[in-house]
Structures are given as structure tokens and as C-alpha cells.
Amino acid sequence: MSFTNDTINIEELPKFEEVSLLPLHKDYWKIILITNFVFLLVMGIGLGFFLFFSEEASGYWHFLLLGIVALILLSVGFGKLSFKKRGYAFRQHDVLYKSGIISENTTIIPYSRIQHVALHEGFIARQFGLASIQIFTAGGGNSDIEIPGIEKDKAQDIKQLLMSKLTTDVANTAVENE
Amino acid sequence: MSKSDFNQPQRQSLIGVLVMFTDTLQKIGRALWPILVIWIFKFNEMNKLYLALGFVGVVSVVGIVAYLQYLNFTFYIDDQNDEFIIHKGVLNKSKIAIQLHKIQQVNINQSLVQKIIGVHALDIDTAGSTKKEVSIRAISHDLAVALKTKLLSEAKAVSVTGESSEAIHTNTEKPFIAISFLSLIKIGITSNYVRSFGLLLAFFFTVFENIQNLARNSEAMDKVDAEIETYINQNMAMYSMMILIIAVFFLILVINLFRTIIKYFDFRITKQNHSLLLSFGLLSTKNTIIKPEKVQIVALSQNWLQKKMNVLNFKIKQASGSETEKENKKSAIEIPGCDELEKDTILKLLFGQIPQKGVMLKPNFRKLLFPTLFFIIIPVLAIIGYGFTANDKVFDYIFFLPVYLIFVGLLLYFGFRNYRLFVNEQYIIRQSGAWDIDNEIIEPHKIQAIKVSQFFWHKRANIGSVTITTAGGDLSFHLGNFTKVKELVNLWLYQVETTKENWM
Numbered sequence: 001m002s003f004t005n006d007t008i009n010i011e012e013l014p015k016f017e018e019v020s021l022l023p024l025h026k027d028y029w030k031i032i033l034i035t036n037f038v039f040l041l042v043m044g045i046g047l048g049f050f051l052f053f054s055e056e057a058s059g060y061w062h063f064l065l066l067g068i069v070a071l072i073l074l075s076v077g078f079g080k081l082s083f084k085k086r087g088y089a090f091r092q093h094d095v096l097y098k099s100g101i102i103s104e105n106t107t108i109i110p111y112s113r114i115q116h117v118a119l120h121e122g123f124i125a126r127q128f129g130l131a132s133i134q135i136f137t138a139g140g141g142n143s144d145i146e147i148p149g150i151e152k153d154k155a156q157d158i159k160q161l162l163m164s165k166l167t168t169d170v171a172n173t174a175v176e177n178e
Numbered sequence: 179m180s181k182s183d184f185n186q187p188q189r190q191s192l193i194g195v196l197v198m199f200t201d202t203l204q205k206i207g208r209a210l211w212p213i214l215v216i217w218i219f220k221f222n223e224m225n226k227l228y229l230a231l232g233f234v235g236v237v238s239v240v241g242i243v244a245y246l247q248y249l250n251f252t253f254y255i256d257d258q259n260d261e262f263i264i265h266k267g268v269l270n271k272s273k274i275a276i277q278l279h280k281i282q283q284v285n286i287n288q289s290l291v292q293k294i295i296g297v298h299a300l301d302i303d304t305a306g307s308t309k310k311e312v313s314i315r316a317i318s319h320d321l322a323v324a325l326k327t328k329l330l331s332e333a334k335a336v337s338v339t340g341e342s343s344e345a346i347h348t349n350t351e352k353p354f355i356a357i358s359f360l361s362l363i364k365i366g367i368t369s370n371y372v373r374s375f376g377l378l379l380a381f382f383f384t385v386f387e388n389i390q391n392l393a394r395n396s397e398a399m400d401k402v403d404a405e406i407e408t409y410i411n412q413n414m415a416m417y418s419m420m421i422l423i424i425a426v427f428f429l430i431l432v433i434n435l436f437r438t439i440i441k442y443f444d445f446r447i448t449k450q451n452h453s454l455l456l457s458f459g460l461l462s463t464k465n466t467i468i469k470p471e472k473v474q475i476v477a478l479s480q481n482w483l484q485k486k487m488n489v490l491n492f493k494i495k496q497a498s499g500s501e502t503e504k505e506n507k508k509s510a511i512e513i514p515g516c517d518e519l520e521k522d523t524i525l526k527l528l529f530g531q532i533p534q535k536g537v538m539l540k541p542n543f544r545k546l547l548f549p550t551l552f553f554i555i556i557p558v559l560a561i562i563g564y565g566f567t568a569n570d571k572v573f574d575y576i577f578f579l580p581v582y583l584i585f586v587g588l589l590l591y592f593g594f595r596n597y598r599l600f601v602n603e604q605y606i607i608r609q610s611g612a613w614d615i616d617n618e619i620i621e622p623h624k625i626q627a628i629k630v631s632q633f634f635w636h637k638r639a640n641i642g643s644v645t646i647t648t649a650g651g652d653l654s655f656h657l658g659n660f661t662k663v664k665e666l667v668n669l670w671l672y673q674v675e676t677t678k679e680n681w682m
Contacts (some may be wrong), residue, residue, distance in 0.1 A: 008672065010665055010668070011667055012591075013669060013671075013672050014534070014668065014672075015668055016630075016665070016667060016668060016671065017662070017664050038526035079563045089598070093671075093675040094675065096669060101630070101634075102633060103631050103632065103633050104631060104632050104634065104635060105629055105630070105631040106629065106630045107627060107628070107629045108627065108628045108629075108630075108667070108671060109626070109627045109673045110625075110627075110671065110675050111626070112674070112675065113627065113674070113681065118330045135650075137626040137627050137647065137682075138497060138626055138649035138681070139627050139647030139648060139649055139652070140649075142629075142645070142647060142648070143626055143627035143629065143647035143652075145461060145627075150292075
């Protein structure tokens with residue numbers, strides 16, 4: 001048996017922070033806008049009813065209108081920012097997903113630790129032909145990755161790829177155990 | 179020991195009817211307790227004869243049901259299909275078949291009732307379910323051990339033929355570690371101050387509130403209230419406060435002591451094949467198994483007093499089949515009161531060697547900012563603000579403020595000073611805690627996922643956090659040098675992706 005035990009040069013390891021990330025599909029931005037507007041619309045209708053039935057509050061309607069406009073602008077602004085901040089990459093041995101405005105988070109899952117992969121198609125996303133991929137590990141909820149805004153065909157390919165990695169890994173370990 | 183073969187259907191111990199009886203009674207009690215409480219209050223108004231008759235009726239019905247349950251409960255091993263089969267049920271008959279190779283664990287437990295009548299319960303854990311699927315409620319100890327050995331050896335023989343010769347020696351060996359009563363006392367009086375204090379506080383508040391509610395309802399209480407007020411005003415505050423603090427402290431000690439002893443009495447660790455078998459408990463004996471390959475996080479906890487007394491606590495988190503967080507927390511196993519030698523033995527068994535601390539990573543001083551803001555600056559400002567604007571009586575008690583500040587300041591300072599990450603090739607060790615110093619140990623190949631995060635205002639300071647997820651829980655290190663953190667993450671990813679070892 002040839003046994004080697006070279007020191008690892010940490011400097012020369014592949015760096016996750018230098019990976020160029022793929023952006024989400026540009027139609028996903030529309031999905032963010034639509035979901036935000038639906039949410040605001042529901043809130044707006046609620047407020048409208050409140051104004052309509054409450055005598056006292058109707059005096060302040062212009063403040064409330066101003067508030068709603070500000071909310072819309074904020075949601076658009078933050079939506080755009082959060083869309084721009086997201087990105088993903090599939091490397092040879094692991095998958096990366098980056099997101100977050102206030103706190104920039106990068107989650108990395110090695111393929112060998114994936115438990116299963118799910119493909120979701122939301123109602124709005126389906127209209128744009130988009131899907132999201134959710135990757136589960138044995139670590140539980142905090143560590144799962146959900147990558148939204150991927151074209152459906154591509155998402156299916158990715159799922160296939162991950163599944164094939166999964167099965168080959170299992171086969172490999174099974175061989176090693178024997 | 180009866181050399182019974184388990185291929186014939188057999189019943190539990192006859193005396194086990196008692197266990198079934200109390201089980202059913204408990205169930206009924208739990209379901210009906212609101213009604214029972216009402217009955218107790220209305221005790222005088224009710225017809226005593228009917229009550230007695232009813233009681234006798236319930237007891238006899240439960241007794242008969244228990245006996246029928248006993249009659250209908252049989253178990254045996256089906257050699258042809260390699261299955262363990264249980265028939266049970268009085269009205270709804272059911273047959274449970276468990277494939278032997280799916281059996282993960284067989285635990286022998288004893289509750290208080292079972293201890294009194296001298297029988298044991300045998301629980302079977304299978305792969306692919308969170309609940310204990312099968313429980314035989316009452317069999318004698320010899321039979322339980324024999325059945326356990328049989329089940330486990332059969333399970334091994336079916337799945338791994340190579341190990342079957344070893345598995346036959348699954349007899350309970352002599353414990354190689356037994357935690358002494360003295361160690362338990364030491365641990366009892368030196369740990370869990372915060373938790374007990376919280377419990378006491380909650381208790382006092384509820385009692386206090388109830389008394390106040392009562393007091394509002396009766397005028398007589400007003401007098402007492404007024405008296406208490408004058409009593410406190412007579413500059414006795416300091417003195418009574420001291421007594422109160424001492425009393426609370428003493429109470430915490432006693433509670434902790436009793437809880438530790440009742441929970442962990444007669445703690446033994448036995449080596450069995452490749453796993454550790456723990457058994458402990460005063461009122462009810464519990465058995466658990468630790469399989470080294472399933473262990474994800476090992477945490478050692480020791481405070482200054484415990485260090486002087488040469489005791490420490492182990493907390494071992496294993497990978498659990500379930501995906502929910504709650505279950506993960508539950509499956510943390512504690513070993514209280516090990517001394518240095520025992521600690522080294524257990525570590526060697528779990529890791530094959532004693533983990534060494536590697537290169538140290540310190541947190542940035544900004545780690546202190548938020549706690550300082552929340553525990554020092556905001557409370558002080560609030561008190562001063564309240565004193566000046568609403569009620570300047572607060573200033574009479576101002577002498578408590580320095581005490582509080584010193585206490586919190588010390589906690590924050592030591593919490594910061596002890597917060598460290600040690601990394602070498604084989605182990606990731608995070609040290610944390612102000613009083614109880616925890617050392618959590620993870621092996622890199624147990625990593626499931628890594629999450630790196632950075633607030634945008636920390637970019638210029640080049641600091642950030644990392645969270646390592648394992649199947650037994652997370653481990654975070656906050657606000658370290660971000661370049662170093664990223665370097666470590668790359669190293670860990672390399673280790674995970676090149677390792678041949680399984681995480682479980």
C-alpha cells in the first residue's frame with residue numbers, strides 16, 4: 001500500500017468566494033414584483049375597508065396613502081436588491097447559493113451530503129416557465145438550500161445531475177464498505 | 179435463566195398485568211382529569227355510595243381489560259421470514275411484524291411501577307420511524323436480556339454475515355465506568371444555576387401574582403400589604419434582600435442536587451460490541467446506546483468550581499433519523515460527573531484518540547458591542563430616564579446598579595474571552611461560555627453544510643460568521659476574521675469532499 005501524507009497548502013485550495021455565481025433567471029424579478037404587489041394589494045384592500053368604515057381614520061387618508069406609496073417603493077427597491085444579491089453555482093463537488101441584503105449568506109452543500117432533491121413549481125412561477133430546486137441534507141431545516149428562478153428544463157437537468165451524483169456516491173461508499 | 183426459545187408464541191410475565199393495569203389507569207386519569215378535579219371539589223355534595231360503587235366498577239373494568247390485554251399479547255421470532263412478530267389487542271386485534279435487519283436498537287427500561295414489581299420493559303427501535311414502535315411492557319430481566327441478545331444477533335446475522343461471530347458475545351459485560359455518588363453530588367451543587375434560577379423565578383412570580391390576585395379580593399389583605407410596605411421602607415430592604423438572595427441560592431443548590439441524583443443515580447457505562455451502553459436513574463432506570471459512528475457533536479462542559487473538584491459534564495449529540503429540530507435536541511445524551519481519567523477514556527472510545535486543540539481563532543471586539551448595548555447601556559438609560567421623569571424612588575435602590583453592572587460586565591467579559599474556535603486537521607473545537615465553559619467538538623467529515631454570513635456593515639472591518647451544520651445540530655462562530663473564516667471553509671469543504679469516511 002502506498003501511503004502519502006502531503007501537507008495541504010490552504011492557499012492553493014479552490015476558493016468558494018471567488019466562484020462566479022450564476023444570476024437567477026430575469027423573469028424571477030417579475031415574480032418577486034407580482035408576489036409583493038399581491039401582498040400589498042391585500043393589505044391595501046384591508047386598509048381601504050378600514051378607512052371606509054371608520055369615521056375618525058378617514059381624516060388621515062392622505063398620510064395612509066403616502067405610507068402605501070412609500071411601502072410600494074420600498075418593496076420594489078428591496079425586491080430588486082434582493083434579486084441582484086442572489087446567485088448560485090454548481091461546482092464539481094458542491095453547490096453554492098448566495099442571498100441576503102442586510103446579511104450576505106452563502107450556503108454550501110457538498111454533493112456527498114445531499115439527502116434528496118425536490119423541484120417546486122409555484123403557480124406564478126409556472127406562468128413564466130420557472131421552477132425552484134430545493135436541496136435537503138441530514139442537517140435539517142437551517143441548512144437546506146432553495147434556489148428559485150431556474151428555467152424548468154434546466155431545473156430538471158440539475159435535478160437529474162444531482163440525483164446521479166447521489167446514486168454514484170451511494171454506490172461508491174457501498175463498494176468501499178465491502 | 180430459562181433457556182426459552184423465542185420461536186414459540188409466549189406471553190409476558192403474569193405479574194405484568196399490574197403494569198398494564200396502572201398504564202390503563204394512567205391513561206384514563208390523563209383523559210379525565212378535569213372531571214376528576216371537579217369531583218374532588220364537589221366531594222361533599224355527592225352520594226358517597228355511588229362514588230364508591232363507581233370507583234370499584236372502574237377499577238374492576240380496568241383490571242379485566244388489563245388481564246385481557248395480557249392474554250392477547252404474544253410475541254415470537256419467526257425464523258422462516260426473519261421477523262419478530264407481536265400479536266396484541268383485545269377488541270382490535272393487530273399483528274406487528276418487524277423485519278429483524280431493520281431493528282436498530284433494543285432498550286431495556288424500568289419505570290417506577292416496573293421496578294416495584296420487578297419486571298422490565300423492552301423497547302424496539304426500528305429504522306425509518308421516529309417513535310418506538312414496539313414495547314413489551316413486562317418481562318423478567320433474564321428473559322429481556324436473552325431476547326435482546328437474540329434479536330440483535332439475528333439482526334446482525336441477517337445484515338452483516340461477517341460480524342455474527344462477534345455479535346454472539348453481546349452479553350452485558352462489567353461496566354467500565356461507573357459514576358460515583360460523590361461525583362453526582364459535586365455535579366449537582368455546581369451546575370445548572372441559570373436554569374434552576376429561571377425555574378425558581380417563574381415559580382415565585384406565579385405564586386406572587388396569585389397572592390396579589392387574592393389580596394385584591396379581600397380587604398384584610400390590604401392591611402398586610404401596607405405592613406409589608408412599611409416593613410420594607412424601614413431601610414430593611416438591603417437586609418431582607420440579602421436573606422432572600424441567600425435563601426434562593428440555597429434552594430437552587432438543593433433542587434439541583436436532588437434533580438441530578440434522581441435523574442443520574444447509579445450511572446454506568448458498559449462497552450458492548452462497538453457501542454456504549456448507558457444506564458442510569460433512581461426511580462426509573464433508563465438505558466441508551468451511543469454508537470460512535472452516529473455521534474455528531476461531543477460537548478464538554480466545566481466551570482471553575484467543577485475544575486477544582488475534578489468533574490465535568492459530557493453532552494453527546496447523535497444523528498437522529500428524524501428531521502425535526504426537536505427530536506435532535508432530545509437525542510442529546512448527558513454523562514454527568516466524569517473525572518479527567520474517565521473523560522479521556524470516553525473520548526478515546528468516541529474518537530479513537532484524545533482531540534487536541536489546533537490553531538486558535540478569536541472573535542472581533544465588535545462581538546461585545548450588541549450584548550453591551552442590550553444588557554448595560556439600554557437598562558441603565560431606562561432606569562435613569564424612569565427615575566428622572568416618572569418616579570425618583572428608584573434612586574433609593576441605586577446601590578443595586580453597580581452590583582448588577584459588575585455582575586453583567588464580568589459575564590460579558592469572560593464570555594468574550596472564552597469564545598474561541600480551535601481548528602486542526604481532525605477536529606473543530608468551539609469554546610464558549612462565561613461561567614460554564616463548553617467545548618464542542620466536531621470532526622470535519624461529519625459536516626453536512628456550511629453557511630457563511632456577513633453583515634454589510636462588517637465588510638470594511640473584514641469580519642464575518644460561519645455556521646457548520648451536522649446531523650446532530652449546528653455550531654456557529656461569530657465575527658471572526660473573515661479572511662481566516664473563508665480559508666477554513668475552503669479547507670473543510672476540501673476535507674468533506676475528499677474524505678472516504680461516512681458521516682454516519
